[in-house]
Amino acid sequence: MSTSYSGPLPPGSVIGILGGGQLGRMTALAAAGFGYRCHVFTPEADAPATQVCAQTTIADWDDAEALAQFAAACDVVTYEFENIPAAAAALVGRHAILRPDVRVLAICQDRITEKTFLGRIGVPTTRWRAAGDPDALARGVAETGLPAVLKSARLGYDGKGQVALVPGIDLAAAWAETVATGMASAGQPAIVEAWVEFALEISVIVARSAGGDIAAYVPVENQHENHVLRRTIAPAAITQALAAKAEWLAKAIAEALELVGVLAVEMFVGGDGALLVNELAPRPHNSGHWTIDGCAVSQFEQCVRAVAGLPLGPTRRHADAVMENLLGDEIARWPELVADPEVQLHLYGKNEARPGRKMGHFTRLRPCR
């Protein structure tokens, strides 16, 4: 195995996946369609992806020997979540081709580096400031205004690690809460963002090949409940001009990152129709699950194509779609859903239905508008 190989991987090659969740599982299922074998690295035994992969390494992120052996056994490595410790990703990158590369991961796993990057390439975001202590928070809020939201810069997902800052709030107390919950520390600043009164939340999934070709899926609307994605509606009910702008922004970001893989770009649509980018995820994304059933080539196949050095596939949809997550106990609905001829059901093989945990999803298709 060489770390500079960039031609198309032949069938039978091994794709490594860092992380064992449902995104890795669905990526591995797509990879199998081209005859690839997947090797998952995860600290968690019986994680969803391990159930469908040819090989598994169960080890901690700080197990350098296990990471090196894993990487050496793969022809290319990708990741299914962005909170992989940077040192682990860098180590893998020394022994294997990592796609998207370590630089992309470093930018996207920290909200401060991500927003700094977006600002540098001229992509609009909400006003924000880094805050590493109570005084910096007060100065930041003077810039963003209130209401605002204080977020951990790293390791936050599904709204975890966020504190709402409303007018009249005691900022010192909010900061103390942030530190007490481990969201920030002396060496790890948090980020304060101006609150956006959005009309809609949308996302665009974009793929970029090793040869620099780019393809985007149609923008979709994302509806959240308790900070967790409840449903995705494809396509989003926005004007063609706005959809084109959202796609253009996503492609520009993928280009500037020199991405090889897929990237989800989450955006707010303001009441005035302005687009603000909220977050990037350099991997398949929950808001792209509808593409399995609604598009010629799913986001997972597209990810495999990109990281394996294959040409990208068409992103056109053959149906409109509504995708809903099955969270926690809602998994009990599976007999009803699997019996519904209008529903495509996808379950993730998780045994424990903890509240809010993503257990599966289902998609209903409709003729294209």
Ligand code: AMP
């Ligand atoms: P995030 O972890 O940044 O994706 O935030 C999770 C969800 O919280 C988003 O999808 C929004 O619904 C909401 N949210 C996050 N940041 C803001 C903001 N600055 N203004 C308004 N809503 C926000």
